[in-house]
Amino acid sequence: GENVEQHPSTLSVQEGDSAVIKCTYSDSASNYFPWYKQELGKGPQLIIDIRSNVGEKKDQRIAVTLNKTAKHFSLHITETQPEDSAVYFCAATPLVGKLTFGTGTRLTIIP
Amino acid sequence: GAGVSQSPSNKVTEKGKDVELRCDPISGHTALYWYRQSLGQGLEFLIYFQGNSAPDKSGLPSDRFSAERTGGSVSTLTIQRTQQEDSAVYLCASSLGGGTGSEKLFFGSGTQLSVL
Numbered sequence: 001g002e003n004v005e006q007h008p009s010t011l012s013v014q015e016g017d018s019a020v021i022k023c024t025y026s027d028s029a030s031n032y033f034p035w036y037k038q039e040l041g042k043g044p045q046l047i048i049d050i051r052s053n054v055g056e057k058k059d060q061r062i063a064v065t066l067n068k069t070a071k072h073f074s075l076h077i078t079e080t081q082p083e084d085s086a087v088y089f090c091a092a093t094p095l096v097g098k099l100t101f102g103t104g105t106r107l108t109i110i111p
Numbered sequence: 112g113a114g115v116s117q118s119p120s121n122k123v124t125e126k127g128k129d130v131e132l133r134c135d136p137i138s139g140h141t142a143l144y145w146y147r148q149s150l151g152q153g154l155e156f157l158i159y160f161q162g163n164s165a166p167d168k169s170g171l172p173s174d175r176f177s178a179e180r181t182g183g184s185v186s187t188l189t190i191q192r193t194q195q196e197d198s199a200v201y202l203c204a205s206s207l208g209g210g211t212g213s214e215k216l217f218f219g220s221g222t223q224l225s226v227l
Binding site for chain 1: 170215
């Protein structure tokens with residue numbers, strides 16, 4: 001089955017700087033790659049996703065890039081703000097319903 | 112607005128007891144998922160319901176775990192003879208369904224299960 005590795009596990013950046021989180025996946029059939037943000041005491045919330053026919057997608061300060069050849073994808077957050085502090089999860093799936101998640105990155109924005 | 116609702120939010124039980132966790136999905140969502148989140152770990156897939164189709168139970172870790180979805184809406188995850196390693200946050204999610212493989216999941220806040 002699919003295996004998703006995510007790093008770093010923790011990341012601290014100065015407010016206003018950029019943050020990058022990277023994931024690799026194992027199943028070349030995977031074609032959907034969402035990113036979820038989880039705040040303390042809450043369930044994960046989708047923030048951006050990308051499909052295999054696209055190499056990059058942007059939504060304001062958030063962007064995701066996908067390299068299908070290398071089987072890796074990354075989340076980029078620019079101009080970070082304190083409210084960006086949370087745990088971020090990447091995920092991948094070749095199949096309906098079975099999202100495989102990475103182990104998460106705890107992002108801390110230092111004011 | 113009505114999101115995914117899970118109850119209870121916290122459950123403390125003794126080893127060997129059975130527990131039931133409940134999930135109310137978003138109205139109109141045909142797909143429902145259960146995931147488990149252990150401390151410091153990612154989200155582990157447990158089970159997936161899509162409409163009236165047979166559920167995908169491939170993620171259930173043992174036969175002590177079962178889930179049902181009544182009337183295509185509310186779901187209950189049951190853990191029998193709980194063990195300490197069952198302690199985790201159990202997350203439920205729902206989505207519109209339709210089998211596209213690229214669906215936005217809406218998660219509830221989870222049930223924190225502690226087995227003493």
